[in-house]
Amino acid sequence: MTLLHTPRPQWLTFDCYGTLIQWDEGLQAVFAEILQRKNAPQIDAARLIALHDRHEHALEQTPPHRSFREVSGTALQLALAELGLRGDAEDANRLTERIGQMPPFPEVVAALQQLKARGFRLCIISNTDDGIIAGNVAQLGGTIDRVITAQQGGAYKPSRQLFDYAHTQLQVAKEDVVHICASPHLDHAAARDMGFRCVWIDRGRRSPLPDYTPDATLPTLAGVPALFDTLGW
Structure with missing residues (x-):
């Protein structure tokens, strides 16, 4: 074409x-912050990003439609759980706040x-x-x-x-x-x-x-x- x-x-x-x-630079920075907050600096932020992306894309295409804030927060919680870490509301709020500042x-x-x-x-x-x-x-x-x-x-x-x-x-x-x-x-x-x-x-x-x-x-x-x-x- x-x-x-x-x-x-x-x-x-x-x-x-x-x-x-x-986007990529911003995600790298905020996920590194979140892992630091979890006392898990040994985990590569890129790994957390990959897991988060997979969950986020799946949730976006799964009815019913949900806000991006909810989708992103849930995806983060699921990604952290795969790494043996517990997510909370502060993690989700930090992520969406940083996205708006990128x-x-x-x-x-x-x-x-x-x-x-x-x-x-x-x-x-x-x-x-x-x-x-x-x-x-x-x-x-x-x-x-x-x-x-x-x-x-x-x-x-x-x-x-x-x-x-x-x-x-x-x-x-x-x-x-x-x-x-x-x-x-x-x-x-x-x-x-x-x-x-x-x-x-x-x-x-x-x-x-x-x-x-x-x-x-x-x-x-x-x-x-x-x-x-x-x-x-």
């Missing part, structure tokens, strides 16, 4: 965590400002709660026009329900949007199944899906304005 000879989009939609916000990648605000100046409207579509993501959005220089969350849509990616909800809220067809993301497992799966245009920000931390090729691939968000220059957008 390619973006050549396709229409200029009205909206650019973005995944938040890992695309705009330093900063953007260094190039993100300038790239968003350039895209905004070119007349694109910018929207985040994220697997989170409104109250959590507000702290992240506040760090993006006032560039974001809309924030659509799993809390609002009642579903988590990769379910197309959240993307269908977003397109309805933006009052656009999928042809009027280009989605920009770093997550193959969540966002590429939806792009494959729904057929919307997608730019992959490949920060070298995720493996691509075996049955999907994004329309364009860039190492950071900084390359998006130049890519759009080549397309006449």
Whole structure:
């Protein structure tokens, strides 16, 4: 697939965590804090992250729909239990508080400002709660026009329900949007199944899906304005 000879989009939609916000770095720091609090510094934070991710993704796709705060806290408790540790409310609160404080990648605000100046409207579509993501959005220089969350849509990616909800809220067809993301497992799966245009920000931390090729691939968000220059957008 390619973006050549396709229409200029009205909206650019973005995944938040890992695309705009330093997710991996933030998780590493907060899980190390939690393990230190448990007097378990011998356990690698990366191991706890992997367990947490597995439980989190399973809970997100298991009815009934629950808030991200509940999903993330329960996943943390289950992950800690696998390591022989007991989780508590303080752990869950610390995690969600830190998520909202995670900063953007260094190039993100300038790239968003350039895209905004070119007349694109910018929207985040994220697997989170409104109250959590507000702290992240506040760090993006006032560039974001809309924030659509799993809390609002009642579903988590990769379910197309959240993307269908977003397109309805933006009052656009999928042809009027280009989605920009770093997550193959969540966002590429939806792009494959729904057929919307997608730019992959490949920060070298995720493996691509075996049955999907994004329309364009860039190492950071900084390359998006130049890519759009080549397309006449």
